[in-house]
Amino acid sequence: MIHALLATVILSQTYSRSRQVELDTTSQCLWWKENTTIVYRINSDGNAETPGDTEFTAIQRAFGTWQTELAGCASLTLQEGPRTSSRQATYDSTVDPPAANENIILFRQRRCAGVAPNGDACWSDGSCGSKYDCWQYTEGAIAITTTSFSPRNAQVFDSDIELNTPSFIFTTVDSPPCVRGSETVNCIATDVQNTMTHEVGHLLGLAHINDAASTMNPRAVTGELTKRVLDPGSKKFVCDVYPKGQASKTCFIPKLGIESGKLAKTGCTEVPGLTMLALGAWLSRRRKR
Numbered sequence: 027m028i029h030a031l032l033a034t035v036i037l038s039q040t041y042s043r044s045r046q047v048e049l050d051t052t053s054q055c056l057w058w059k060e061n062t063t064i065v066y067r068i069n070s071d072g073n074a075e076t077p078g079d080t081e082f083t084a085i086q087r088a089f090g091t092w093q094t095e096l097a098g099c100a101s102l103t104l105q106e107g108p109r110t111s112s113r114q115a116t117y118d119s120t121v122d123p124p125a126a127n128e129n130i131i132l133f134r135q136r137r138c139a140g141v142a143p144n145g146d147a148c149w150s151d152g153s154c155g156s157k158y159d160c161w162q163y164t165e166g167a168i169a170i171t172t173t174s175f176s177p178r179n180a181q182v183f184d185s186d187i188e189l190n191t192p193s194f195i196f197t198t199v200d201s202p203p204c205v206r207g208s209e210t211v212n213c214i215a216t217d218v219q220n221t222m223t224h225e226v227g228h229l230l231g232l233a234h235i236n237d238a239a240s241t242m243n244p245r246a247v248t249g250e251l252t253k254r255v256l257d258p259g260s261k262k263f264v265c266d267v268y269p270k271g272q273a274s275k276t277c278f279i280p281k282l283g284i285e286s287g288k289l290a291k292t293g294c295t296e297v298p299g300l301t302m303l304a305l306g307a308w309l310s311r312r313r314k315r
Contacts, residue, residue: 041242041259042233043267043277044173046180054180055277056173056231057267060101064185064229069132070109073189073196073218075211080198081218082109085131088222091254092230095261100268102230114156115186117174127174127184129229131222133191134161155188165193168246169221171228180276185229189221196221203249214249221246224253232263 047053058064066089073081086106093104113132121127138160148154148162155162163170167190174184189196195215197204202213209215227242234244240257267275 040235040237041240041263042235043263044228044231044233045277046175046177048233053277055267056175056180056182057274057276058102058182058231060268060272060274062101063103063105064129065105065107066129066131066229067107067110067112069113069130070111071113071132073133073191074135075191076196076198076218077211081133081196084198084218085222088219088226088254091223091256092226092264095256095264096268099265099270101270101272101274102264102268104226113159115172115188116153116156117172117184117186129185131187131189133189133196134159135191136160137165137192138162161188161190161192163188163190165190168194168216169225171225173229182231187222187225187229189218200251206248209248214251216246216248217251217254220251220253223256227260230264231267232260235259 043055045051045053045055068082068085072079089104089106096102096104107128110128110130112128112130115130115132117127134155136159138154138158141158141160142148142154142162146154146157148157152162154160169187169189171185171187173182175182195204195209195211196218197209197211197213197215198218199212199214204210204213204215224241224246232242235242237243237257237259239252241253241255241260242257243253246253269275
């Protein structure tokens with residue numbers, strides 16, 4: 027019993043960083059430049075199913091949870107910008123400076139399967155979501171964070187978060203938990219703050235970790251609220267990677283001669299029950315789940 031408890035405590039203080047090549051521990055970690063103010067903008071449409079403006083408050087609280095940790099030991103700052111009408115979860119590499127791209131959070135209201143023609147090229151290049159304003163990923167993904175980064179050194183320039191409204195009922199209440207299969211907005215189904223706290227971890231550069239006590243665990247059951255609170259490992263990541271007064275910590279110095287300026291994609295997803303949580307895409311660009 028004592029040994030088992032000790033193992034759990036040690037595990038909960040670990041974290042895993044997102045990399046240029048997913049699951050390749052020899053590739054560079056993703057990182058934001060020190061002293062960056064990451065301005066996020068919530069799409070003004072919000073989510074029609076969520077009562078009032080409570081979804082906006084839940085998203086703000088999720089970012090606020092991370093900002094509290096950043097303020098204590100880190101050089102990064104998360105700041106809410108004006109709400110945006112844009113529904114383009116994309117990165118424009120021609121924008122100068124790159125930081126002028128918007129970091130957008132939005133709820134997708136319909137599946138791409140019903141609106142994007144089968145022969146459209148967007149199915150192969152992953153652009154259907156922004157082209158037709160629809161959810162283009164697997165139905166089992168609660169959310170997707172798409173992060174754009176430099177293929178030369180893995181510096182992050184942009185990160186967008188999409189939530190899967192066609193497949194999940196997003197809620198903002200604190201109790202009671204819904205019975206799976208009977209979800210409504212009056213009980214905890216897929217909690218917005220719980221989901222967004224996980225996704226902001228991806229935005230900052232965290233990958234999934236197989237630890238049930240971690241904010242970055244890829245699974246979320248119906249009625250879950252535990253990811254609203256950061257685990258020790260996620261807190262440690264903030265201080266380790268973005269130490270105040272120092273340069274952001276990368277994993278190694280990239281080899282010379284790597285081509286720069288391309289845009290790549292990756293991402294990840296969060297889902298209830300036995301499904302998985304969503305992660306980001308990159309400049310190169312990526313999505314995880």
